[in-house]
Amino acid sequence: MIETESKENKPRIAVIGSGSWATALIKILTEKSVRIQWYLRKEKDIEFVKKFHHNPRYLSDISLNMRRVKPVNSIAKALKEADTVFLVTPAAFLKDTLAELTPVMLTGKTVVTAIKGMVPGESDIITDWLSKNYHVPAENLAIVAGPCHAEEVALERLSYLTIGANKESTAQNIANLLACRYIKVQTSTDLYGIELAAIMKNIVAVCSGICHGLNNGDNFQAVLISNAIEEIRRFINMAHPAERNVNQSAYLGDLLVTAYSQFSRNRTFGNMIGKGYSVIAAQMEMNMIAEGYYAVQSIYEMNLKLQVQMPILEATYQILYQKANPALTIEKLKEQLS
Amino acid sequence: MIETESKENKPRIAVIGSGSWATALIKILTEKSVRIQWYLRKEKDIEFVKKFHHNPRYLSDISLNMRRVKPVNSIAKALKEADTVFLVTPAAFLKDTLAELTPVMLTGKTVVTAIKGMVPGESDIITDWLSKNYHVPAENLAIVAGPCHAEEVALERLSYLTIGANKESTAQNIANLLACRYIKVQTSTDLYGIELAAIMKNIVAVCSGICHGLNNGDNFQAVLISNAIEEIRRFINMAHPAERNVNQSAYLGDLLVTAYSQFSRNRTFGNMIGKGYSVIAAQMEMNMIAEGYYAVQSIYEMNLKLQVQMPILEATYQILYQKANPALTIEKLKEQLS
Numbered sequence: 001m002i003e004t005e006s007k008e009n010k011p012r013i014a015v016i017g018s019g020s021w022a023t024a025l026i027k028i029l030t031e032k033s034v035r036i037q038w039y040l041r042k043e044k045d046i047e048f049v050k051k052f053h054h055n056p057r058y059l060s061d062i063s064l065n066m067r068r069v070k071p072v073n074s075i076a077k078a079l080k081e082a083d084t085v086f087l088v089t090p091a092a093f094l095k096d097t098l099a100e101l102t103p104v105m106l107t108g109k110t111v112v113t114a115i116k117g118m119v120p121g122e123s124d125i126i127t128d129w130l131s132k133n134y135h136v137p138a139e140n141l142a143i144v145a146g147p148c149h150a151e152e153v154a155l156e157r158l159s160y161l162t163i164g165a166n167k168e169s170t171a172q173n174i175a176n177l178l179a180c181r182y183i184k185v186q187t188s189t190d191l192y193g194i195e196l197a198a199i200m201k202n203i204v205a206v207c208s209g210i211c212h213g214l215n216n217g218d219n220f221q222a223v224l225i226s227n228a229i230e231e232i233r234r235f236i237n238m239a240h241p242a243e244r245n246v247n248q249s250a251y252l253g254d255l256l257v258t259a260y261s262q263f264s265r266n267r268t269f270g271n272m273i274g275k276g277y278s279v280i281a282a283q284m285e286m287n288m289i290a291e292g293y294y295a296v297q298s299i300y301e302m303n304l305k306l307q308v309q310m311p312i313l314e315a316t317y318q319i320l321y322q323k324a325n326p327a328l329t330i331e332k333l334k335e336q337l338s
Numbered sequence: 339m340i341e342t343e344s345k346e347n348k349p350r351i352a353v354i355g356s357g358s359w360a361t362a363l364i365k366i367l368t369e370k371s372v373r374i375q376w377y378l379r380k381e382k383d384i385e386f387v388k389k390f391h392h393n394p395r396y397l398s399d400i401s402l403n404m405r406r407v408k409p410v411n412s413i414a415k416a417l418k419e420a421d422t423v424f425l426v427t428p429a430a431f432l433k434d435t436l437a438e439l440t441p442v443m444l445t446g447k448t449v450v451t452a453i454k455g456m457v458p459g460e461s462d463i464i465t466d467w468l469s470k471n472y473h474v475p476a477e478n479l480a481i482v483a484g485p486c487h488a489e490e491v492a493l494e495r496l497s498y499l500t501i502g503a504n505k506e507s508t509a510q511n512i513a514n515l516l517a518c519r520y521i522k523v524q525t526s527t528d529l530y531g532i533e534l535a536a537i538m539k540n541i542v543a544v545c546s547g548i549c550h551g552l553n554n555g556d557n558f559q560a561v562l563i564s565n566a567i568e569e570i571r572r573f574i575n576m577a578h579p580a581e582r583n584v585n586q587s588a589y590l591g592d593l594l595v596t597a598y599s600q601f602s603r604n605r606t607f608g609n610m611i612g613k614g615y616s617v618i619a620a621q622m623e624m625n626m627i628a629e630g631y632y633a634v635q636s637i638y639e640m641n642l643k644l645q646v647q648m649p650i651l652e653a654t655y656q657i658l659y660q661k662a663n664p665a666l667t668i669e670k671l672k673e674q675l676s
Contacts, residue, residue: 147560158672159557186676217495222485222595226587233585247571247585249564249676257560260598334496338524338587 010035011177014078016097017088018045020058021114024150025086030065031180038071039078041097046071059154075100084110084177086144091117091126092289103134111136112163112174114144116198117291118298125195139167142174145194145250147257156182162250163187164194188250192240197232197251200299200313201258202292204228205266207316208259210326212267213274220334225259227337228312235299235308266292273319274326296320311336348373349515352416354435355426356383358396359452362488363426368403369518376409377416379435384409397492413438422448422515424482429455429464430627441472449474450501450512452482454536455629456636463533477505480512483532483588485595494520500588501525502532526588530578535570535589538637538651540630542566543596543604545654548664550605551612558672563597565675566650573637573646604630611657612664634658649674 011034015026018040029036040046048056049071053064072078075098079085085106089097094115111134113126122129127143130136142165152159161178163185165171171187179185188194208224232255233246246252258264269290272282283289300317303310315333318324349372353360356378367374378384386394387409391402410416413436417423423444427435432453449472451464460467465481468474480503490497499516501523503509509525517523526532546562570593571584584590596602607628610620621627638655641648653671656662 147557147564149555149557152555152557155555157553157555157557159555160561160676184672215495217487217490217493217497218595218599219485219487219490219495219497222591222598223498223587225594226485226585226591229590230583230585245568247564247568249561252567253560253564256563256594257556260560261556334522338498338522 014082024153209270352420360426362491547608
């Protein structure tokens with residue numbers, strides 16, 4: 001294939017985020033002829049990327065195609081000419097990262113969230129939060145959903161992504177950007193359902209970790225996950241009624257890859273809680289906060305209004321936020337599962 | 339609790355089978371005051387069990403409650419006074435094991451199958467085969483379904499079983515026999531659906547092993563399993579139309595515990611095929627035949643009539659029975675998954 005790297009017709013993309021998933025998405029996006037402005041906060045990181053063509057801290061075995069990526073030190077620069085903006089920061093740092101962002105900077109752009117989680121202290125999911133705070137029109141919003149460990153993208157192992165958007169053509173445009181030899185992409189118009197499922201899978205992973213920490217085995221884990229996908233289905237269907245099959249990859253697949261991963265931070269966090277660590281001690285020990293920790297509170301609060309039967313969420317909330325005894329709480333949970 | 343071990347009112351149970359799952363079921367059953375006649379083929383094993391209260395070969399860390407278990411050397415003796423018969427042999431050896439069995443010996447008894455798989459060379463699932471060959475009335479048939487690794491029963495880790503029977507009261511009676519501190523039991527009238535799902539999960543585990551052997555990762559595995567539960571749903575709904583939710587433990591849970599198990603023989607077998615072993619070489623190396631190997635052929639043949647869209651089954655069949663190249667076949671399969 002002869003590529004014409006002419007500037008004019010190339011998709012212009014901004015990527016905000018510097019972690020594993022941001023790095024993996026840049027690898028995927030640069031399989032096509034694109035122009036990426038990559039916002040990196042630290043000048044040192046920008047210098048490193050320019051010099052060595054690797055992210056210094058995450059997935060640093062990925063060699064970046066620097067003909068297609070330009071690291072920049074401000075969001076304004078990154079967004080200036082972009083048609084499409086990928087937000088790929090941890091939810092916990094989103095507000096800080098976007099401090100310099102103004103609504104007008106996003107005007108006319110498609111905003112793709114690849115953020116897993118919810119903004120701490122906010123009761124809105126990311127797409128709603130973007131609509132409210134930055135006036136991004138509903139038809140310009142999209143989400144990238146897994147199942148997809150970034151580490152496997154680095155290895156070019158086949159992964160399937162789902163792009164959710166309110167507008168099918170928006171989803172399709174983003175899908176076209178991402179499809180490549182090792183990435184298959186499908187589209188869905190269930191933007192909100194997919195986002196909620198992506199958030200809730202982390203809650204299940206925390207709970208799964210707690211149960212593992214309490215010495216429950218694979219038999220119980222399989223029961224927990226079977227109940228969890230039904231709990232997710234009930235909640236999403238109540239929060240955003242629509243025709244959907246939660247056994248598709250973007251929902252069940254994403255849950256499986258997270259809950260069965262030994263490397264999931266959420267599962268590790270839960271495991272420590274199950275072993276008897278306090279929340280604070282587990283967070284200090286891990287030197288980071290698992291996304292699922294915030295998701296538990298956010299979904300719990302959303303459900304105060306919706307009143308969906310959610311025993312897995314309830315048990316996890318009680319353990320993390322009400323100092324309930326993990327062993328006793330999981331024993332009670334077991335009575336509610338089937 | 340003071341137990342009256344009087345002979346009269348105790349459930350009288352025959353167990354046919356000497357492997358891990360039979361041993362685990364005996365452990366579970368003897369949590370209650372029951373009389374078990376346990377058929378063991380080898381006189382040497384009977385002596386060993388009587389003397390040491392352990393199965394010499396499988397789950398030999400389980401100490402058996404010999405006040406409630408009597409090893410016997412013929413099926414006739416085992417069945418003579420039994421109300422309930424548990425069949426727990428590998429499907430591959432069922433015909434041999436039951437050689438001395440006649441229909442009249444099962445008259446009036448509830449026959450519970452805990453057999454995973456299909457009788458090689460037969461196109462009937464076990465319960466149908468029992469009906470046809472031993473005239474067991476439909477209302478006397480039941481099945482025990484997982485998710486349940488026998489090894490975790492030995493450790494008394496909480497597991498959930500589902501008893502499927504055409505007649506709810508039959509299922510309930512068996513459920514009452516099995517419920518104990520570490521076993522929760524639920525009932526279902528979807529006898530055939532549960533049995534088919536239990537068979538099909540082994541096919542998926544073989545395919546999952548093949549994909550793993552071909553270096554596909556966890557991202558793909560999650561997609562495969564999400565597609566698999568839908569394939570199972572489609573097939574069962576066509577073969578035995580009924581209201582059912584395949585995300586329940588007996589279907590999805592059983593699939594998960596098998597497909598995500600590193601210890602599954604079916605997955606190990608598939609993995610060797612994926613690595614390039616021939617079927618014969620893999621079977622010789624493993625010194626046993628994975629149940630899923632027969633299941634692939636049986637379900638494939640059932641589906642010649644039903645014509646359900648089953649890409650995972652098709653790919654696995656082509657690889658195992660038509661010498662199709664595993665790598666190329668899985669590449670084609672990937673195009674059919676979503």
